[in-house]
Amino acid sequence: MMIIKMRDIVGTFASNKDIAKEIRTQTLIPLLEKEGEExxxxxxxxxxxxxxxxxxxxxxxxxxxxxxxxxxxxTFKTCNEKIQAIIIIVGDYMQAGLE
Amino acid sequence: MVAALGMKVRSEKISHKIISKSGHYLERMGLFRLWGIESGMHIKAHEESGKFIPLTIVRTEKELSELLENIIPIFHLSEYPEQADTMRYIIDEVTRNVIEHAGLDTNALVCVQYYPRSKKIRIGIADTGLGLRATLSRHHHISSHLHAIQQALWPGITGTTSKPGGSEQNAGAGLFFTKSMARVNKDYFFIYSGDAMFKLLEPKENDRLSIPVDPFADRHTKEEGLPFWKGTAVGIDITLEQTLQFRVLLNALNDVMKEATRERRRKMERRKPRFI
Structure with a gap:
């Protein structure tokens, strides 16, 4: 199981989309496409x-x-209420667009 | 907007005459420095931290991060430090739109002023880039500058794709979130692009609190045929006393965003029969 520590990458406020892209393309997608990886x-x-x-x-x-x-x-870990709310919003509208 | 316009002109071509009593304010906000000219005024500069952010050019992620760092002291000095989230969010989303969409060599120009007596924070963000119509027309049919403003404020419409849910990098929700935060908090929100502008009006007292998908369903004024602005300008006032907790705002936005995406997908799936 891999853990991405966001604080080390984005600091205290996660807004830089270039960094999001880097995590997405270099870590998240390759890992999700492997069988059994979490x-x-x-x-x-x-x-x-x-x-x-x-x-x-x-x-x-x-x-x-x-x-x-x-x-x-x-799995998302140690998210405060604000970050949780934003992850839920994105998760919900993406599902609404894909279902 | 004046500051952004002046940046397109060579310093030696700019002449000025200050006739207003508030001329020193323009000096303190850095207007003349930005244009590379002398104002002729000599003022004692007060510490800016916690009261205002002078006219600031933002071209890169790094400059945006520095700007956001400078915003935080304003809230620590006010009685409402918890509202920093809303402010930081709005400035980040609107300024990032400029960096990403306004076109090459385009700067976002940002300034912020805190008014302790009225407990208001005023934000202005302007650019002289492509404007909303040109940006959105890449993937959508846009009939006018006013239509572009309406679409830019509509959740799920982005200049990077026509797909429901947006592209991998853009959802088309930044301006919708910003306008909706102003709507829920009964704050001032204004956007100008091309020859058109949209201004949110304070809801009537007995109006039901709702977040419509269509910005033109909000209580508003709009105008076309105005002097042409090549780019986009956004103005927002945040009244700290009446600003809802950021988390509450987000919860209110979730259902609207979800329904807008679903509706967009339904529309795209509807195919008309072809007859030959």
Missing amino acids: LIIDFEGVDGATQSFIHALISEPMRRVGTSKFFEKV
Whole structure:
């Protein structure tokens, strides 16, 4: 099981979409496309995130592997209420667009 | 907007005459410095931290991060530090739109002022880039600058794709979130692009609190045929006393965003029969 510590990569506010793209293309998608691999995205120490950042991080992986497989394989850890709310928004509208 | 316009002109071509009492404010906000000219005024500069952000050019992610860092002291000085989330969010989303969509060599120009007496924070963000119509026309049929404003504020419409749910890098929700935050908080929101502008009006007292998908369903004024602005300008006031907690705002936006995406997908799936 792989763990991505977001604080080390984005600092306390996750908004830089170039960084989201880097995580998405270099880590998230390759890992999700491997059989049996699981991933934890840990937001410990991150105070906030924009919808744009979370979209850039997870929307394409959700499209590629399908939403149910995505949520089976990816777990979000230590998210505060604001970050949780944004992940839920992106997860919900992506599912609405794909279902 | 004036500051952004002046940046397109060579310093030696700019002449000025200050006739307003508030001329020193323009100096303190860095207007003349930005244009590379002398104002002729000599003022004692007060510490800006916590009160305002002077006119600031943002071209890169790094400059945007630095700007956001400078915003935080404003909230620590106010009685409403928890509202920093809303402000940081709005500035990030709107400024990032400029960096990403306004075109090569385009700067976002940002300034922020805190008014302690009215407990208001005013934000202005302007660019002289492509404008909303040109940006959105890449993937959508856009009939006018006003139509472009309407579409830019519509959730799920982005200049990078016509797919429901957006592209891998853009969802088309940044301006919708920003406008909706202003709507829910009864704040001022204004956007100008090309020859058109849209201004959100304060809802009537007995209006039901709702977040419509169509910005023109909000109480608003709009105008076309205005002096042409090549680019986009956005103005937002945040009244700190009446600003809802950021998390509550997000929860309110979830259903709207989900339904808008679903509706967009339904529309795209509807195919008309072909007759030959």
